[in-house]
Amino acid sequence: MKTPKIKLPSIRSRNSLVTSFLALIFSLLLGMVVILISGYSPIESYKAIFGFSLSTVKGFALSLSQATPLMFTGIAFALAYRVRLINTGAEGQLFIGAMAAALVGVYVHNLPGLAHVSLALLAAFVSGGIVAGLVAIARVYTGSNEIILTLMLNQIIIFFTSYLANGPLKPPSSGVGQTERILESAQLPRLIPQTQLTSALFLVIAVAIIIQFILDKTVFGYEIKVTGQNLRAAQVAGINTSRVSIITFSLSGAVAGLGGAAMVLGVNYRFVEGFSPGYGFAGISIAALAAYSPLGVIPSALLIGILRAGTITLSRTTSIPVELVDLIQVLVIIFVAAPKLTQSVVKIFNSLTHKFLKNAEPVGGENS
Amino acid sequence: MTITLELILSILASTLRRSVPLLLASMGGCFSMRSGVVDLGLEGMMLSGAFFAVLGSHVSGNVWVGLLTGVIFGMIFALLHAVLHVNYKVNGSISGMVINLMAAALTPLLLNEVFGMSGKSSTVSNFNTPNIEWLKGVPFIGPILGGQNILFYISIALVIISWIFLYRSKFGLRLRMVGENPEAASAVGLNVKAYKYFGVLVSGAYAGLGGVYLSLGQMNLFVENMTAGRGYIAVVINAFGRYNPAGSLIGSIFFGFFDSLQTIFQSYFPSQLVMMTPYIVTVLIILFGLKGGRSPAGTGKHVES
Numbered sequence: 001m002k003t004p005k006i007k008l009p010s011i012r013s014r015n016s017l018v019t020s021f022l023a024l025i026f027s028l029l030l031g032m033v034v035i036l037i038s039g040y041s042p043i044e045s046y047k048a049i050f051g052f053s054l055s056t057v058k059g060f061a062l063s064l065s066q067a068t069p070l071m072f073t074g075i076a077f078a079l080a081y082r083v084r085l086i087n088t089g090a091e092g093q094l095f096i097g098a099m100a101a102a103l104v105g106v107y108v109h110n111l112p113g114l115a116h117v118s119l120a121l122l123a124a125f126v127s128g129g130i131v132a133g134l135v136a137i138a139r140v141y142t143g144s145n146e147i148i149l150t151l152m153l154n155q156i157i158i159f160f161t162s163y164l165a166n167g168p169l170k171p172p173s174s175g176v177g178q179t180e181r182i183l184e185s186a187q188l189p190r191l192i193p194q195t196q197l198t199s200a201l202f203l204v205i206a207v208a209i210i211i212q213f214i215l216d217k218t219v220f221g222y223e224i225k226v227t228g229q230n231l232r233a234a235q236v237a238g239i240n241t242s243r244v245s246i247i248t249f250s251l252s253g254a255v256a257g258l259g260g261a262a263m264v265l266g267v268n269y270r271f272v273e274g275f276s277p278g279y280g281f282a283g284i285s286i287a288a289l290a291a292y293s294p295l296g297v298i299p300s301a302l303l304i305g306i307l308r309a310g311t312i313t314l315s316r317t318t319s320i321p322v323e324l325v326d327l328i329q330v331l332v333i334i335f336v337a338a339p340k341l342t343q344s345v346v347k348i349f350n351s352l353t354h355k356f357l358k359n360a361e362p363v364g365g366e367n368s
Numbered sequence: 369m370t371i372t373l374e375l376i377l378s379i380l381a382s383t384l385r386r387s388v389p390l391l392l393a394s395m396g397g398c399f400s401m402r403s404g405v406v407d408l409g410l411e412g413m414m415l416s417g418a419f420f421a422v423l424g425s426h427v428s429g430n431v432w433v434g435l436l437t438g439v440i441f442g443m444i445f446a447l448l449h450a451v452l453h454v455n456y457k458v459n460g461s462i463s464g465m466v467i468n469l470m471a472a473a474l475t476p477l478l479l480n481e482v483f484g485m486s487g488k489s490s491t492v493s494n495f496n497t498p499n500i501e502w503l504k505g506v507p508f509i510g511p512i513l514g515g516q517n518i519l520f521y522i523s524i525a526l527v528i529i530s531w532i533f534l535y536r537s538k539f540g541l542r543l544r545m546v547g548e549n550p551e552a553a554s555a556v557g558l559n560v561k562a563y564k565y566f567g568v569l570v571s572g573a574y575a576g577l578g579g580v581y582l583s584l585g586q587m588n589l590f591v592e593n594m595t596a597g598r599g600y601i602a603v604v605i606n607a608f609g610r611y612n613p614a615g616s617l618i619g620s621i622f623f624g625f626f627d628s629l630q631t632i633f634q635s636y637f638p639s640q641l642v643m644m645t646p647y648i649v650t651v652l653i654i655l656f657g658l659k660g661g662r663s664p665a666g667t668g669k670h671v672e673s
Contacts, residue, residue: 037481038481144654151600159644323473323477323480326473329469330466337459
């Protein structure tokens with residue numbers, strides 16, 4: 001089995017916290033350029049974005065609900081990256097999970113609430129896991145590139161679910177591609193009425209805790225760690241690295257599948273064509289920001305969620321586009337992936353402030 | 369459905385049209401892979417090429433200026449890939465994905481800024497099909513080649529030039545050496561980084577041109593995410609063609625053929641199912657068609673200098 005060499009930014013928490021913080025700051029600063037080009041004041045805009053998200057109940061609820069699917073896909077990417085596999089397939093796994101949950105939600109009758117929800121979640125978990133598992137098997141046994149495979153599968157799954165939602169599963173009265181509404185017994189309760197914030201938030205936090213626990217406290221977690229850090233050493237130590245990689249990658253896909261179920265059971269109450277504005281790819285950025293820690297994904301997804309919620313609201317009244325957040329997310333990946341780049345930017349900043357202070361000193365002297 | 373000669377000829381013509389962007393991008397991938405840099409950023413370079421070509425054509429009113437801007441911006445995105453991977457030692461797959469995500473985020477942003485539209489741009493002047501009367505009259509070849517525009521002929525010329533460059537020139541030999549064994553290349557005094565930069569920048573120019581074909585060759589406007597994964601398919605074609613421009617040509621025509629079958633199936637099957645075809649073919653090729661091939665041995669390796 002061939003595994004690409006990937007240098008993780010050191011997982012030592014202090015170091016990575018600084019890296020992530022700087023990455024976010026620099027990305028937000030570069031985002032200001034976009035706002036400037038749109039003809040608005042960057043500082044006022046950021047004030048409006050964060051002000052809405054953080055100081056209103058509606059805004060914070062929207063931030064959390066925007067963050068929920070990102071938490072699922074962020075955990076998915078982080079987990080696969082622990083065995084140095086890149087799961088760019090979260091988008092497809094999200095869609096197949098959503099479709100599986102919708103099928104259970106619509107067509108399985110006469111179940112009590114908790115059982116119905118659990119069954120729908122299980123269907124999503126299994127379908128996302130199988131899709132990812134097949135990719136991992138191909139990766140391990142034929143050396144296929146998992147990135148291209150997952151990206152192609154994304155397209156196939158998105159087209160196929162779109163076919164189902166526009167063809168056999170479409171309600172006769174519906175004008176858009178979607179399934180029937182799921183039964184009430186399969187719906188996740190909303191935490192705050194009139195918002196899209198659902199109990200899926202608790203589910204994803206539980207998932208993060210469980211996966212962090214597996215990684216840190218179990219033998220399997222240790223095997224994942226060794227496999228990811230040094231494949232050769234893991235094999236010498238008698239770890240079945242193929243098995244570890246396949247299970248980990250499947251689990252990653254299963255978590256992304258759950259994310260799709262959360263959208264169907266909690267937010268839309270049906271499978272709706274094109275329901276994801278790229279949650280799968282946002283997961284890459286969120287995992288990077290969290291230094292690939294499943295628990296760290298929760299706060300970093302929340303940060304991006306806050307940014308998304310604020311920007312969505314701002315984009316309604318200004319011409320600042322929502323894609324601003326997509327751009328900031330990409331910049332975050334760059335700065336996290338290239339710590340040396342971040343360091344050189346810090347150096348430039350330092351020398352600039354140094355110069356600035358030097359120039360400023362005589363002025364201060366005159367005043368005093 | 370009756371299969372007529374006319375139908376076959378129109379499929380062949382459509383095959384060639386659909387293979388051009390794949391050919392250009394996968395050929396660019398040859399240069400990148402041969403220099404030892406993963407070519408996963410082709411999608412983003414192509415998408416930016418498609419957008420900036422329309423922008424250039426929109427501003428100047430001249431398609432050739434559009435072509436040039438498309439190629440240049442393909443190279444600018446490639447430059448980012450090269451800086452991140454070669455200088456900052458970011459994993460090539462990650463920096464490639466960064467390019468793709470960057471193009472996917474930036475093009476709708478700029479579409480909004482420049483054209484004030486979302487989804488697609490306004491129409492601009494594009495490459496028309498030249499009206500070559502004598503060619504159209506030739507049986508068989510006429511209907512197939514008569515409908516191709518100038519970019520088609522440029523791409524065919526590029527296949528030959530690229531092949532000669534990579535396999536019959538000293539510079540090409542050195543480029544391949546850098547890709548196979550950067551340490552040895554460095555030991556004999558080659559500037560490994562410079563060769564890698566060259567390989568990636570050429571891939572950006574080619575992929576950018578592939579994007580130009582999509583927006584100014586096949587259409588006359590930019591549509592959001594109009595590459596639709598063609599850059600990734602090009603990565604697979606490149607591996608399928610053993611990182612050789614001639615292999616890219618064969619692989620692209622193969623994919624172009626499956627792509628063109630869509631037009632016939634469209635009237636018999638639901639469009640979503642038909643649109644899955646090229647991606648399914650790609651997956652099958654990845655699983656069964658890449659056996660025995662290997663990427664240059666030095667892929668992703670860095671040399672301290």
